[in-house]
Structure formats: structure tokens, C-alpha cells
Amino acid sequence: xxxxxxxxxxxxxxxxxxxxxxxxxxxxxxxxxxxxxxxxxxxxxxxxxxxxxxxxxxxxxxxxxxxxxxxxxxxxxxxxxxxxxxxxxxxxxxxxxxxxxxxxxxxxxxxxxxxxxxxxxxxxxxxxxxxxxxxxxxxxxxxxxxxxxxxxxxxxxxxxxxx
Numbered sequence: 689x690x691x692x693x694x695x696x697x698x699x700x701x702x703x704x705x706x707x708x709x710x711x712x713x714x715x716x717x718x719x720x721x722x723x724x725x726x727x728x729x730x731x732x733x734x735x736x737x738x739x740x741x742x743x744x745x746x747x748x749x750x751x752x753x754x755x756x757x758x759x760x761x762x763x764x765x766x767x768x769x770x771x772x773x774x775x776x777x778x779x780x781x782x783x784x785x786x787x788x789x790x791x792x793x794x795x796x797x798x799x800x801x802x803x804x805x806x807x808x809x810x811x812x813x814x815x816x817x818x819x820x821x822x823x824x825x826x827x828x829x830x831x832x833x834x835x836x837x838x839x840x841x842x843x844x845x846x847x848x849x850x851x
Contacts, residue, residue: 719840726753728767734841738772738827740805741765751805772827773848774800781816798825798845813846824848 719730729752732739742749743757744764751770756763779796794811796819811819812828825845832840 718838720838725755729753730841732767732769733829733843734839736829738770738843739767740770742768749803749805751807770803770805771801774798774825774845776811776819776821776823776825777806778821779811779816779819794819796825796845807843810844811846812844819847 718724719727721727724730726741729739729741739753740749740751741753741755742765743760743762744766745762746757746760748757748759749768750758750765753767754765757765775798777797777799779794781792782795783792794814794816795808796811797806797808799806811825812830824847826848828844828846830842830844832842
């Protein structure tokens, strides 16, 4: 008798009709003081203000916010408000993404007006073919729904339409 003649046990598994997004695949930070030292950034954003940290020792402005200045290593930082408008420096279309993100969407690099800060962000309200480098954009605060019980926010931009 060979191994292939033995009866192999069989089991059945049930596949759920809906799969919840696991916390591991949630790309947005937990934003309270218990989970991040830059919670003030999220608190201010939730109130409608884009902000970042500035070193009070050397004056360096950082984005994203920091807890230690990368220039002088001081931990004496303060939050300062940033402009809510900028110009599109570069952009691309994202066509494939991890689970839970609707594609395609436009992402870009934004030069904020009047400060030496560039940040990457999703660009809502436009398709790739609608945009040009140098287009004016404005901040949009976006609330994040699930999979935690926390109220979370993030930033995006949209075309200003004054070109």
C-alpha cells in the first residue's frame, strides 16, 4: 500500500462575503497623543489648519513635522501654520494600489506659497489630463473613515480653478 492509497482528511472553510480591512493595511497614522508624538499636527489639521514644526534654536522649518530638528538636533520645536495654497510642481496618476484604495487617482508634489516647503499629496477633483505643472491648488482636509474608532484626518489638494 502506498501513501496515495490512504484517505486524506478533508475540511471545509467558509469565505466571508465581506472582508474587513485589517489594521495592518491601514496607511493612515493613529493620531492621538498615545500613538504619535506629532499629534498636534493632526489636531491642528482637524481644526482646518495645515501646520508643521519649526526649530526655535536654528529657525529651520521642517515638513513633515519632527520631534527633533534634523539640522541642529534641538528638541525645542514649535508648531507654525503653513499656507493652504500652492502650485503643482509635479504629478502622476496612480493606477494600481494596495487593497482599499480606489484607483486611478492623481498624486502630486505641491510647492506651498510663500514658504520653502514641498509636500506630496493626493490631488482631488481633477484627472491627469486636466492638470499642468504650475497649476494653483488649495488644501482640502479629508476625514478618514475606519477601521479604527479614532477620528482621523489627512490633507489633500484640489485645483483652485483660477488659472
